[in-house]
Amino acid sequence: MKLTPPSYLLLGMLRLGVRSGYAIKRSADRSTRNFWPMSLAKVYPELARLEQAGLVTGRDDPQGSRARRSYELTTAGERALVNWLRAPRYAQPQVRDERLLRLFFADALPRDEQIALLRRQRESDEAEVARIREEIIPLTHAAEESGTMFPSVVARLIIEILSSAAKWLEELEAELSADRNSQSHDQHSGAIE
Amino acid sequence: MKLTPPSYLLLGMLRLGVRSGYAIKRSADRSTRNFWPMSLAKVYPELARLEQAGLVTGRDDPQGSRARRSYELTTAGERALVNWLRAPRYAQPQVRDERLLRLFFADALPRDEQIALLRRQRESDEAEVARIREEIIPLTHAAEESGTMFPSVVARLIIEILSSAAKWLEELEAELSADRNSQSHDQHSGAIE
DNA sequence: CTGATCATGTAATTCGTTACATGATTCC
DNA sequence: GGAATCATGTAACGAATTACATGATCAG
Numbered sequence: 127m128k129l130t131p132p133s134y135l136l137l138g139m140l141r142l143g144v145r146s147g148y149a150i151k152r153s154a155d156r157s158t159r160n161f162w163p164m165s166l167a168k169v170y171p172e173l174a175r176l177e178q179a180g181l182v183t184g185r186d187d188p189q190g191s192r193a194r195r196s197y198e199l200t201t202a203g204e205r206a207l208v209n210w211l212r213a214p215r216y217a218q219p220q221v222r223d224e225r226l227l228r229l230f231f232a233d234a235l236p237r238d239e240q241i242a243l244l245r246r247q248r249e250s251d252e253a254e255v256a257r258i259r260e261e262i263i264p265l266t267h268a269a270e271e272s273g274t275m276f277p278s279v280v281a282r283l284i285i286e287i288l289s290s291a292a293k294w295l296e297e298l299e300a301e302l303s304a305d306r307n308s309q310s311h312d313q314h315s316g317a318i319e
Numbered sequence: 320m321k322l323t324p325p326s327y328l329l330l331g332m333l334r335l336g337v338r339s340g341y342a343i344k345r346s347a348d349r350s351t352r353n354f355w356p357m358s359l360a361k362v363y364p365e366l367a368r369l370e371q372a373g374l375v376t377g378r379d380d381p382q383g384s385r386a387r388r389s390y391e392l393t394t395a396g397e398r399a400l401v402n403w404l405r406a407p408r409y410a411q412p413q414v415r416d417e418r419l420l421r422l423f424f425a426d427a428l429p430r431d432e433q434i435a436l437l438r439r440q441r442e443s444d445e446a447e448v449a450r451i452r453e454e455i456i457p458l459t460h461a462a463e464e465s466g467t468m469f470p471s472v473v474a475r476l477i478i479e480i481l482s483s484a485a486k487w488l489e490e491l492e493a494e495l496s497a498d499r500n501s502q503s504h505d506q507h508s509g510a511i512e
Numbered sequence: 513c514t515g516a517t518c519a520t521g522t523a524a525t526t527c528g529t530t531a532c533a534t535g536a537t538t539c540c
Numbered sequence: 541g542g543a544a545t546c547a548t549g550t551a552a553c554g555a556a557t558t559a560c561a562t563g564a565t566c567a568g
Contacts, residue, residue, distance in 0.1 A: 130527090131417050138424035142510035148547050157511040161419035165529055170549055192536045194547060204427075211421055211428050214439065219416040224324050224409040226354035226476075231331035232469040234397075235404050240469075246407065265511045276425040276433075277511055283419075283487055290483035294476055317335035318350040318458045318470055323555090341519050358557055363521055385564045387519060 127179045129206060131217065132164055136172055137199060137207040140182060142274065145196040147173050156265060157277055160258075160284055173197060181206055225250065241302050248295040251288045258285055320372045322399060324410065325357055329365055330392060330400040333375060335467065338389040340366050349458060350470055353451075353477055366390060374399055418443065434495050441488040444481045451478055 135158060139150045147169045154164055176182045181203035187196035199207070225247050232240050258281055266278035328351060332343045340362045347357055369375045374396035380389035392400070418440050425433050451474055459471035 131415070131420055132528095134424070135420060138420075138427075139510065141424070141427060144510045146547075147549090148545095152546090153511050158420060158423055161414050161416045161423075163413065163415075163528095166548090167530080167550080168528065189546080190537075192547065207424070208427055211424060211436070212432060216417040216421070217415075219414070219418065220356065221354050221412070221414050221416075222324070222356075222410075223354045223412040223414075225412065226473055227324055227328060227331075227351060228404055228409070229476075230351055230354075230469055230473045231327070231334070231400070231404060232472075233467045234331075234334060234401055239405060243404070262511070269511060274426045274510075276423055279425075279491065280419055280423045283422075283484060286487045287480055287484050291476060291480050294479045298472065317332065317337045317467075318346050318455070318462060325555090339519075340521090341517095345518090356556095359520090360522080360558080361556065382518080383565075385519065 127175065129210070131162060132168060132172055133176060134207060134210050135162055135164060136169070136176060137181065137203055137210075140197055140199045141204065141207060145187070145198070146194050147197075148194075156262065157281075161280070176203070237302065237306055241299055244295050244299045244302070248292045248299070251292040251295070255285050255288045255292070258288075320368065322372075322403070324355060325361060325365055326369060327400060327403050328355055328357060329362070329369060330374065330396055330403075333390055333392045334397065334400060338380070338391070339387050340390075341387075349455065350474075354473070369396070430495065430499055434492055437488050437492045437495070441485045441492070444485040444488070448478055448481045448485070451481075 135154065136150060139153055142153075144150050144153050147166075150173075151164070151166045151169050154162075158164075173182065173184065177184050177197070181200055182197045183200055184195050184197045187194050229243060229247065232243050235243065262281045263278070263285075266281050269275075269277050328347065329343060332346055335346075337343050337346050340359075344357070344359045344362050347355075351357075366375065366377065370377050370390070374393055375390045376393055377388050377390045380387050422436060422440065425436050428436065455474045456471070456478075459474050462468075462470050
């Protein structure tokens with residue numbers, strides 16, 4: 127059976143003590159979503175697959191009359207997780223960012239709208255930094271109390287990335303605003319051949 | 320007919336003077352791939368769709384006895400592109416990065432392997448920066464000669480992002496190497512609830 | 513003469529999401 | 541009493557990729 131990054135996401139969450147499919151999805155939305163989004167419709171079949179493979183064990187664990195299924199890692203599951211963590215190969219990072227695509231073609235806009243585009247991109251980066259600082263960082267600090275430091279590391283790395291992008295964009299805005307008089311609205315033929 | 324980011328990628332490339340489907344794919348691999356990857360199998364049907372919608376016009380343009388189809392933007396196509404550039408809404412950026420996912424769960428590794436993980440991630444970021452500097456930047460400089468500056472802007476923004484990530488990772492490596500004696504291999508219960 | 517590149521297109525498959533379906537419990 | 545949340549699962553759909561299929565030209 128082939129294990130994919132989503133498989134390891136589930137194994138990793140189980141290792142951190144998250145028990146139900148629903149709770150894994152909730153936790154993933156608050157932490158791993160920025161670099162590996164996952165829908166609920168993917169969680170349940172994948173957990174079943176992992177159980178079939180003997181990497182996790184599930185048991186019915188109802189809360190009152192509300193059904194719940196709790197999972198935990200088996201020894202084989204823990205081994206699979208650690209082996210993956212050690213593996214040198216990884217899938218090429220995939221990014222799909224419509225804002226950067228727009229920016230790439232922004233030569234078709236007049237100068238003032240180019241600047242507006244840069245500003246909007248910067249503001250969305252800044253807003254995301256604020257969101258992570260407010261919503262995620264406090265949670266990762268709580269996790270650090272119990273000796274789990276890497277969720278915090280990743281959150282801070284993402285803040286660093288978004289902040290440096292925002293700062294760079296701000297500088298460019300300033301530059302372009304300064305020479306607002308110079309050329310804009312190019313006349314084609316600038317492809318990357 | 321619904322236009323998606325891939326549609327605008329094609330329109331944008333055509334506006335920059337790239338003519339055939341094959342050439343668009345080649346150019347996209349050298350420029351937009353980092354923030355919007357696209358396969359050749361997507362290019363041809365999408366060009367046909369855009370032609371049907373009257374946003375581009377295609378004509379047979381064989382090179383010797385080798386077939387080729389050349390496209391260019393119509394007025395409606397140019398208008399659609401610019402309207403999209405102006406639109407304030409954008410699809411949420413989607414990132415899938417297996418390296419960050421590993422890093423997130425790295426508490427399961429002993430300290431020295433955590434450091435190795437950080438180093439590998441940093442090195443891959445640095446390698447990508449080098450690749451962009453060598454392969455992409457010279458091409459964007461050529462484009463700037465003909466008044467197209469934003470491909471260069473985006474390339475430099477990506478370099479900035481990757482460099483700042485690499486620098487941050489390097490600092491963390493140094494910190495962790497310094498107190499190599501302190502705890503590692505946590506004993507669970509650190510989920511982001 | 514052979515491998516890389518130019519060039520176009522389709523078919524099969526994969527991966528993932530949204531929507532559907534159902535029901536209990538908790539908070540206001 | 542109604543909305544939000546907890547909880548699980550499946551079905552339909554969509555978007556994209558890889559693989560398949562074909563052929564010309566060019567560089568070494």
